[in-house]
Amino acid sequence: MARQRRIRHHVNPLGEKYAEPRAQRLSVPAHLGPHAQCDVELGCADAQFSFELARAHPDRLVVGLEIRERVAIWGQRLADAQALANLRIAYCNMNVDLDRVLAPQSVNRFHLLFPDPWFKPKHHKRRVIEAPLLAVLHSRLRAGGELHVASDVYEVALEVMAEIDGDPCSGFTNLSGPWRFCRDNPYGARSRREDTTHERGQRVWRLRWRVCE
Ligand SMILES: C[S@@+](CC[C@H](N)C(=O)[O-])C[C@H]1O[C@@H](n2cnc3c(N)ncnc32)[C@H](O)[C@@H]1O
Numbered sequence: 001m002a003r004q005r006r007i008r009h010h011v012n013p014l015g016e017k018y019a020e021p022r023a024q025r026l027s028v029p030a031h032l033g034p035h036a037q038c039d040v041e042l043g044c045a046d047a048q049f050s051f052e053l054a055r056a057h058p059d060r061l062v063v064g065l066e067i068r069e070r071v072a073i074w075g076q077r078l079a080d081a082q083a084l085a086n087l088r089i090a091y092c093n094m095n096v097d098l099d100r101v102l103a104p105q106s107v108n109r110f111h112l113l114f115p116d117p118w119f120k121p122k123h124h125k126r127r128v129i130e131a132p133l134l135a136v137l138h139s140r141l142r143a144g145g146e147l148h149v150a151s152d153v154y155e156v157a158l159e160v161m162a163e164i165d166g167d168p169c170s171g172f173t174n175l176s177g178p179w180r181f182c183r184d185n186p187y188g189a190r191s192r193r194e195d196t197t198h199e200r201g202q203r204v205w206r207l208r209w210r211v212c213e
Pocket residue numbers: 009010011013042043044045046047065066067068092093094095112113114115116191192193194
């Protein structure tokens with residue numbers, strides 16, 4: 001009997017295996033054309049949010065990016081099986097090769113939903129969003145584009161807020177006002193982790209920014 005390989009729940013994005021840039025440039029489905037709006041979910045796991053968004057907006061390109069390659073392959077197969085021609089799920093280590101995957105000024109909205117916090121003491125100094133990643137996100141967003149971050153860990157959300165709202169040169173404007181969280185989810189789609197956070201009766205700490213004109 002063939003042995004099933006286990007899908008890991010966590011990988012170390014700093015590990016050697018993921019340090020080499022190797023993600024492929026995203027190919028935009030021809031039927032959408034180059035000017036279609038584009039939403040990108042970073043660290044999508046089962047991509048529930050991306051699937052819901054793609055179903056609700058067939059005219060948009062929706063992209064789920066995930067570091068666990070087998071999870072990304074599984075997600076793309078599911079999108080194909082459901083004939084969601086506007087949904088792409090692909091491998092990407094967002095800290096290493098996001099700029100290879102996405103063309104400059106090609107994205108309308110980035111969604112970073114429930115990112116893994118850095119638990120190991122030796123990684124404590126590392127933030128979920130650091131200046132190099134923020135610079136790539138900024139360069140890939142179109143004029144008026146949005147960055148949407150949500151977390152169930154208050155400290156993580158606060159760190160992201162400090163990284164962006166605490167830097168007057170970040171190039172982003174908080175849509176709820178400086179140093180403020182956003183109460184509601186205006187996107188009409190929810191990630192798996194958002195559902196479980198609500199089921200546990202916990203709060204989602206949501207932040208939304210727009211690129212400065
Ligand atoms: C806690 S899960 C959240 C999944 C989903 N966004 C949700 O809200 O249900 C975080 C996901 O980010 C992925 N991830 C962690 N670091 C990553 C990186 N550097 N690049 C891409 N994905 C990453 C993990 O593999 C995991 O699937």
